Amino acid sequence: MASSVLISDTEPWKDLKAHVADINKTHLRDLMNDIKRSQLMTNEFDGILLDYSRQRATPETLEKLFKLAEAASLKEKINRMFGGEHINSTENRSVLHVALRAPRDAVIQSDGKNVVTDVWEVLDKIQKFSDSIRSGSWVGATGKALKDVIAVGIGGSFLGPLFVHTALQTDPEAIETARGRQLHFLANVDPIDVARNIAGLNPETTLVVVVSKTFTTAETMLNARTLREWISSSLGPDAVAKHIVAVSTNLTLVEKFGIDPNNAFAFWDWVGGRYSVCSAVGVLPLSLQYGFSVVEKFLKGASSIDQHFYSTPFEKNIPVLLGLLSLWNVSFLGYPARAILPYSQALEKFAPHIQQVSMESNGKGVSIEGVILPFETGEIDFGEPGTNGQHSFYQLIHQGRVIPCDFIGVVKSQQPVYLKGEVVSNHDELMSNFFAQPDALAYGKHPEQLQKENVPKHLIPHKTFSGNRPSLSILFPSLNAYNIGQLLAIYEHRVAVQGFLWGINSFDQWGVELGKSLATQVRKQLNASRTKGQPIEGFNYSTTTLLKKYLEASSD
Numbered sequence: 001m002a003s004s005v006l007i008s009d010t011e012p013w014k015d016l017k018a019h020v021a022d023i024n025k026t027h028l029r030d031l032m033n034d035i036k037r038s039q040l041m042t043n044e045f046d047g048i049l050l051d052y053s054r055q056r057a058t059p060e061t062l063e064k065l066f067k068l069a070e071a072a073s074l075k076e077k078i079n080r081m082f083g084g085e086h087i088n089s090t091e092n093r094s095v096l097h098v099a100l101r102a103p104r105d106a107v108i109q110s111d112g113k114n115v116v117t118d119v120w121e122v123l124d125k126i127q128k129f130s131d132s133i134r135s136g137s138w139v140g141a142t143g144k145a146l147k148d149v150i151a152v153g154i155g156g157s158f159l160g161p162l163f164v165h166t167a168l169q170t171d172p173e174a175i176e177t178a179r180g181r182q183l184h185f186l187a188n189v190d191p192i193d194v195a196r197n198i199a200g201l202n203p204e205t206t207l208v209v210v211v212s213k214t215f216t217t218a219e220t221m222l223n224a225r226t227l228r229e230w231i232s233s234s235l236g237p238d239a240v241a242k243h244i245v246a247v248s249t250n251l252t253l254v255e256k257f258g259i260d261p262n263n264a265f266a267f268w269d270w271v272g273g274r275y276s277v278c279s280a281v282g283v284l285p286l287s288l289q290y291g292f293s294v295v296e297k298f299l300k301g302a303s304s305i306d307q308h309f310y311s312t313p314f315e316k317n318i319p320v321l322l323g324l325l326s327l328w329n330v331s332f333l334g335y336p337a338r339a340i341l342p343y344s345q346a347l348e349k350f351a352p353h354i355q356q357v358s359m360e361s362n363g364k365g366v367s368i369e370g371v372i373l374p375f376e377t378g379e380i381d382f383g384e385p386g387t388n389g390q391h392s393f394y395q396l397i398h399q400g401r402v403i404p405c406d407f408i409g410v411v412k413s414q415q416p417v418y419l420k421g422e423v424v425s426n427h428d429e430l431m432s433n434f435f436a437q438p439d440a441l442a443y444g445k446h447p448e449q450l451q452k453e454n455v456p457k458h459l460i461p462h463k464t465f466s467g468n469r470p471s472l473s474i475l476f477p478s479l480n481a482y483n484i485g486q487l488l489a490i491y492e493h494r495v496a497v498q499g500f501l502w503g504i505n506s507f508d509q510w511g512v513e514l515g516k517s518l519a520t521q522v523r524k525q526l527n528a529s530r531t532k533g534q535p536i537e538g539f540n541y542s543t544t545t546l547l548k549k550y551l552e553a554s555s556d
């Protein structure tokens, strides 16, 4: 396909549009009776079972989606990504987060250089540094070991590491390696977040890791200055060198901030912020908490999916299948949202991370060529662990709007409990819901069934479930560091697949800039009004009134 041709102008797209009418004649209740179809719509890789038989799709739909993939040159685009080409064209950068978890002997080129060598240089440095902190050979300014780490960062410099940290917190191996240590995250510039982070912490035993790709993000830099002040006011300015380290691509600004360049951990412009959890952004704080060998397993898990994604035919390729199905749901069936429902409390921060990965990547209005798109891209991602979500927003999913759901389950619990006399173990109780919900959504409940159950006539409409609501189930054998890496990479690549199919640039984020620059104008005004009493100027009536009220009411 010539790159300037929109995917919506291609025959496979039009064919899929027409195919919606065929699917609208079906109901999942009936589709699920076709065992051959169900067999075809399951896939297994490395113990991970993907079941997408509850998608509103048939084998014919899949064939048509594969044709769409061809029309979108999906394979070529994946190859270009792995090949280090500058596929992030608006920033003229490669997109090589896969290199962050590649084995030491792999060769991945960007601009004629094997980046894997640089990656391992930093990983080795992290291992050495985290070992020295953990063993107590590196001590703080007063000679005490550093047991607490505060990772300061926001967006991609926060959400991924928080997800992985939360997922590892209950993993038996990680519990052992984290004993006696605490990892905290400071993201919001709201001073409440600082207060929460430092409550009960002693600067003498605290290490601050400032994480920022650009080292210019206003929130992170103010939070970093606030913690620098917290440390130096208590231990003296010289203590900063022992208590603050940094992760960034901008090592000049790191040094300007007063951090010893030896204590700076680099990454590169070919790592997008939201794809940076496998760089020092995640690896440093996580290694400090859990030790490098646990984090290495996480990287290996992600790498296993990278290999699978790169080399497996589309029919068996988990991220490709997931991406194609999401596109089918969004662009053809017209479902604008996606619920991410892990039946594991350890994955409670997974949906917030994927929100950034997906929505910042694919919420775009123009093609990679800059042509305004006649269709919408991206989806509204949200989610909560099951069963908590069931007691919250599932009502809407069952009887209100149709929202395709990802059910993510785990075979072996990280923390099994089986009480004497109970019918099932606690994990089986949880998983009963994981298995039941997709069928409730797919099959629904008929008025006739309700009649048979002698439900009063006036309640029948209220108790009827239309069903035919799509979902997919992903079952992991366990949830250790390796599996967590796999889960991350599956979703990262799925999002990329969707972007490649829509023909957009999933790796820039210009949409976050406007709000930032308007905040700069407000910041200047607040300073001028507070310090020089200058009147509010240059804002519309609404903002002027709000600012006046804010300044007047907080003038003391």
Ligand SMILES: O=P(O)(O)OC[C@H]1O[C@H](O)[C@H](O)[C@@H](O)[C@@H]1O
Residues within 6 Å of the ligand: 154, 155, 156, 157, 211, 212, 213, 214, 215, 216, 217, 220, 273, 274, 360, 509, 512
């Ligand atoms: O890592 P930093 O440079 O501080 O950036 C932190 C975040 O800020 C921006 O607003 C971007 O939208 C995010 O993609 C990024 O992750």
